[in-house]
Amino acid sequence: METDADAGTVQVKGLRKRFGSVTALDGLSFTLTPGQVTGFVGPNGAGKSTTLRIVLGLDAADDGEALIGGRPYRALSTPLQEVGALLDAGAVHPSRRGRDHLLWLAHSHRIPVRRVDEVLEQVGLASASRRRAGGYSLGMRQRLGIAAALLGDPPVLLLDEPVNGLDPEGIRWIRGFLKSLAREGRTVLVSSHLMSELEDSADHLVVIGRGRVIADTGVRELLAAASGDRVALRTSARTEAMTLLAAAGATVAATDRDALTVSGVNAEKVVQLLAGAGVPFSEVSAHRATLEEAYMELTGDALEFAAPPVTGTEAS
Template sequence: MTITVTGLTKRYGATTAVHDISLRIAPGRVTGFLGPNGSGKSTTIRMILGLDRPTAGSALVNGKPYAELKNPLRTVGALLDARAVHPGRSARNHLRAMARSNGIPERRVGEVLETVGLRDVARKRAGGFSLGMSQRLGIAEALLGDPEVLIFDEPVNGLDPDGVRWIRQLMRALAAEGRTVFVSSHLMSEMQQTADHLVVIGKGRIIRDAPIAEVIAGSSTTAIRVRTPDAEALRHQLAAATIAVSHTGPDELTVTGAQIERIGDIAYEAGVRLHELSRRDASLEEAYLELTAPSVEYAAPAPGESR
């Protein structure tokens, strides 16, 4: 099943939270949804789930608005606010009520409690849960209907390192089964290990919609490290070929904007000896910060800096 967003726009008075975005969230992969605070991520997710009405455009799941889905929990599972549970209700009873409302067999309650690691506290009141336990219960809600589409908003919030690894493996496994997995997060290191494809949004507009490898490779911080006893001679040759190059040590150069093979060819043709020629890929965090820098609305000075 595919999530299709077309010309989606949401205005609140004079403020446009989401501006004419179009997306196709495909099955069989984990799609990460990234953006600064206030970029429109949560508003977009809420419109996909029918919780907010678009000012213009549409958001469809398998060709239908969420509100028109029969027994929607069997089609779409979502985690938005893990604390949105009656505090006096046990985890088991909370899930039982949800199951009954969507015609889901009660056996699924025990299955998902086992999956998320809450079987032993199933009769405990949700109001006494830690943030991490509440997060696991929210994930159990999303899995309850065995849906083909899963939407997670900050799923690792409150989880310990073991829990973070668990949710990463879970999302990868769900995508491997052919499900559509759409996840919003601010944790770049985790997204780099989890997502196959990224949608980056800023000020309500799409900045980038591409496979994660392309997003990282497109960063200007991706560079080639060259070590050679003939650094100045090679620097001259690279500069003559209009390749950006700088000295970063007595026998070391840093090159950007060129393929590693081309650098090697230029060195060979110039008769320059190489002691090292290696690629330094940008991290997702570096690529993300570069992409979103113009879209950050609430920026503070770095420690030690003044405005």
């Protein structure tokens, strides 16, 4: 039974899927909740697209289930009004005009035609909507795919690599757009193989590798954990600073001719110690890990297709 509590939630429970001898999904579980952008991240081949295809009822799972508002996708009678999905931006008939692609989708749900023009406007494709989709750039096809996902005004949006092919202006646009969709109370899932793409837009992360969930965590918590309590310091008197801070119990590492990374002592204490001893310094800041660094720490041993480490003299 569907209850209000279920509306807009997506539950993935213990999904397993094999393609021949390859295990694509190995007991994958997570839950998406409304009102936030969840980044769905993992290296290429980790199982992101397979998961989305199973959620959308296109592929059958060997085991486990995926529920939208408490029901499997194929049991939804007006799916476009419950879930909007962008799977593959290239999946448009090249001879059909962009607007007509949305028109047949609208007709499948008796969505009024004015809604078609509304979403075209919303994604910035109105002026190109009467051109054939075959002439669209990848970025324009992404926008068309996003328009299709928005067509039914669904409470849940599942977007597979929506940033692919967008120009810098488009990337800025989609980040803001995703956040605004979540602010409206929608459940938004964005998959990506590049953590940096999600840096400014995701609130929550589901990180997968080899068909399993590696991390299911808030972005802030993840960053805090990866950053530790390290302090970056710039000083012209490197040796004196190192001696002084080490004596105070800190672990100090030189990162450049005039730069140090200090851990075990907070920024305030560092300033106090250096000022007290008259050691000159020009910059003290709490070190903040990037999402990319945090992600690399998490997935280091879960890469499906990792290149061997670079060795030799040319490596810097």
